[in-house]
Amino acid sequence: MNLKKLAVISGIILGILILMVGVATLFIRYIISPDMVRKTVLPRVEKAFQRHIEIGDVRIGIFKGISLRDLKLYEKDGKDVFVSLSAAQLRYQLLPLLSHRVVVDEIVLESPHINVVRNPDGSFNFSDLLKKEKPKEGEQIEKTPLSFAVARFSVIDGRVIYNDRKGVLGSPFTYEVSAIDVKAKDFTLEHDFPITLSAAVPGASLKFDGSAELANNGPAVNGEFTIGDSDLAKLLSGLPVGISGKMQKLSPSGAFTAKARLAGVIKTPFAMLQAGEIHLQEIRLSTGTLPTVLSGALLLSSGSLVSRDLAVELGKNRFSLQLKTSPLDKRPFGIELSANSGAIDLDAVAAPGKVDKGAVRSSPSGGKEAGPLNLPVTVNGSVRVGALKYHGLTISELSLRYQLANNNFSVDELKGNVAGGTFTDSTKVSLAVPGFSYTTRLSLMGVQVDKLANAFAPKAAGSVSGVLSARADLSGRGTIPATMKKNLTGSGDFTIKDGKLSGAGFISALAGFLGSEDLKVVRFTTFNGTYRVSGEQVMLDAELSGSDIRMKPKGRIGFDKSLDMAIDTRIAPRYTGKVAQGTVGNFITDEQGWGVLPLQASGTVGSPRFSMSAGAIGRRIKEKAGEVIRKELGNKLFKKEGAGQQEKPLEKTIRGLFGN
Secondary structure, rough: OOHHHHHHHHHHHHHHHHHHHHHHHHHHHHHHOOHHHHHHHHHHHHHHHOOOOOOEEEEEEEEEOEEEEEEEEOOOOOOOOEEEEEEEEEEEHHHHOOOOOOOEEEEEOOEEEEEEEEOOOOOOOHHHHHOOOOOOOOOOOOOOOOOOEEEEEEEEEEEEEEEEEEEOOOOOEEEEEEEEEEEEEEEEEOEEEOEEEEEEEEEEEEEEEEEEEEEEOEEEEEEEEEEEEHHHHHHHHHHHHHHHHHHOOOOEEEEEEEEEEEEOOOOOHHHHHEEEEEEEEEEEEEEEEEEEEEEEEEEEEEOEEEEEEEEEOOOEEEEEEEEEEEOOOOOOOEEEEEEEEEEHHHHOOOOOOOHHHHHOOOOOOOOOEEEEEOOEEEEEEEEEEEEEEEEEEEEEEEEEEEEOOOEEHHHHHHHHEEEEEEEEEEEEEEOOOOOOOOEEEEEEEEHHHHHHHHHHHHHHHOOEEEEEEEEEEEEEEEHHHHHHHHEEEEEEEEEEEEEEEEEOHHHHHHHHOOOOOHHEEEEEEEEEEEEEOOEEEEEEEEEEEOOOEEEEEEEEOOOOOOEEEEEEEOOHHHHHHHOOOOOOOOEEEEHHHHHHEEEEEEEEOOEEEEEOOOHHHHHHHHHHHHHHHHHHHHHHHHHHHOOOOOOOOHHHHHHOOOOO
16 A cells, blocks of 8 residues: 555545544534534535445534544445444543634544445545535635634544455455554644654554645655564565565565655655655575575665665675665666675585576577567676685686666676686677577686686587687577577687597597597697587587697588588697597598598587598599609609609509508
């Protein structure tokens, strides 16, 4: 129930007060009896409210005042009770009435119960009371120069039940404010008056201490509002499911206190907030197996929120948060949020191989794309972590800056030290299109690739090593895996120095095809290349240089791990004999005696199939034959006299073609 509705309820209570004052005035003027109240005053009030009213008992005394018991104001249909009071007491002074002033010593409302209902069409059960009928043409409105003041006014044990049949986010609910106690002094319609109010809602107590004024533009207050005795679990359980449903899944618990300085008209709540603070006392949330604890304070000043000693603990990890907002009534709403931590151990959050199965869900292959979003908010800030540990890999001096504005999210200056090297990245995401669109630019310098593989690709652990430098420029769109694969495009390059390739899969299958157990571990000085990403495949053009083998893979690797790649392979002279005895058989050699194998790879990355490229072999034989013939002709033409007997040119040419 918002403050605007509270103002309406306050108006209803005020109407009851005015009714009682009116009764007192008529009593003095006409010396009415209780029976006259029922027959004369009550019908006039019913006509004014257009509601049926019942009064159980009326007692009137010149010195004791007026006492009404069991007062009931019914709904418009006359069936259900809208407002009820067990008793209402009014004590007044006699002499001021002679000057048309009603001075009431005390008004006490005992156990007032108000039932507020919002109907499915959005109207309220008091909506008819807010309609002002225009006077008929020529009708004069009688104005009585009457003013009144109440020395003491109190409400004892009040209750308001709010029944929202329309609901919030489709969920009807009922909410109750109980134990309402009000004490006011020098109550009048003409100026402000001191007032204290206390009440209870499920899970918290409420209190206001200050002054109030029934101004022409609506009720106004000036004072301090506090929330205490809080129990977050009970507080949320009493809220509509549409609001608290997702929060209740986190099983929140803990306590908080809040204090706010209010000054202004109730119908403009943001303008009323002058200052305040909220203190979080170990608010606990359950996020799977990871306990989360929030603590610290939020301060309100000049309409903006600022944090003080705000922190979040995720298991054994702790973040210090710095929060600052724009004025709460500003649109778009601005947030500055930064986080800092000395050390974060993600291994403590979810140890490798011990991930909660309930928390892991396969990505949908179909469905509707997320977005577009139109967020009336801007957010910016930074994150700094001294050391981030993940699956045994430590990322030190991690930092980034981020920004959300005009439905565009960007991460700038993401950088850190990892695996003996450094990395930088920048990312931009447009939230204003279906599926979102994104671009990223990643750079790695001097990173030990085996340590990256151990952390991020455990299945490839031990199969690759070396010092990696790489660049990737990628862009795409989509939040569904099939769409992401279809729209991902980009390019990049890489260099790995002083490393090796081994393990089951591609290298093992290649060694088997070549018939050499020694080539199951391929050591290289450099492995570099470029790649393009498009059409759900990677087009690779690379070169590997090692002491035992040299390869130039060029071709396609599909996102489905399919292969279609030509691999110009050369085997070191000390292995040519072994390889020639295997599946390959005789092959061509180059000038240094390296065996030349024009291979073709197909199948999949995990289960490749190799074959010799007949076309490439034919071309290579022609090239080799031309080289040998040209060399022999040169030797023949420039043969020095006196040289010993030479081998027959044709025989040597044939032997040179096949490395024999």
